[in-house]
Amino acid sequence: MGDEFCSCDIVHENVIEMVKKKMPQEEKLYDLAELFKVFGDTTRVKIISALFEAELCVCDIAELLHMTQSAISHQLRVLRQARLVKHRKEGKVVFYSLDDEHIKNIFNQGLKHILEPRGFEYALQ
């Protein structure tokens, strides 16, 4: 028994079967990773964080983050495609804002983890 993927013999087959049955579909987990990937960049996190406070145009964000308009525009595209921001045009100016109530929750849960005091065992790592 056991695939070629692990050389070991002590695989706990019954536990594996149980876990396999309970796990979400592969596709959902893939999408989930794709979503978190979007949150996994400092620039994008900053943009999201800024949009919590106010609707902003591309130039505002560029100015705020001290980055080029192009760089911001590229990242806004990623955020748009992930359905995290929406935009509203007013003449030449495009205003961006957050598009989802879940975003703040995801964000805050993440912050809770970050701010949690580190246990003893981790001080050693």
Add this chain to the structure above:
Amino acid sequence: MGDEFCSCDIVHENVIEMVKKKMPQEEKLYDLAELFKVFGDTTRVKIISALFEAELCVCDIAELLHMTQSAISHQLRVLRQARLVKHRKEGKVVFYSLDDEHIKNIFNQGLKHILEPRGFEYALQ
């Protein structure tokens, strides 16, 4: 006024100042991005998802995900360093489990976003 970062003149200075004051420290946002980066990989998401169901040894995970022991071990290292999993040794075997109550919340909030029906405007993108 305005830095060299954005060529535009219509920057909303007052809004920018307000947002700048309200935003979390740069360092916290960096750490947050680092955390989400860990969630932003299919293999790691699968590992976390599996550990929701049961404590597993490295070989179990490798078998479950049809991946090599080495690949899994490398990823467990990343998860350990992000304080997302903890390990327990029993002889030669190392059992991994989740290390944080927040993880499930982050995960579930992400799933809510994924599962949300897409709005009309996004069908066009």
Add this chain to the structure above:
DNA sequence: TTAACATATGAGCAATTGTTCATATGAACA
């Protein structure tokens, strides 16, 4: 229409990342 401007986008490049392969570590047992 033409000029000016706000934003979007494609190509290119450097930096980062995830896997594989080979090997090291460290525990159990003969």
Add this chain to the structure above:
DNA sequence: TGTTCATATGAACAATTGCTCATATGTTAA
């Protein structure tokens, strides 16, 4: 002690990513 086995780790390589630069798009005003 030496062997076996479960896991960890370093180097190398391919794939991905985020930025820059140049330019395209689309809107406003002269």
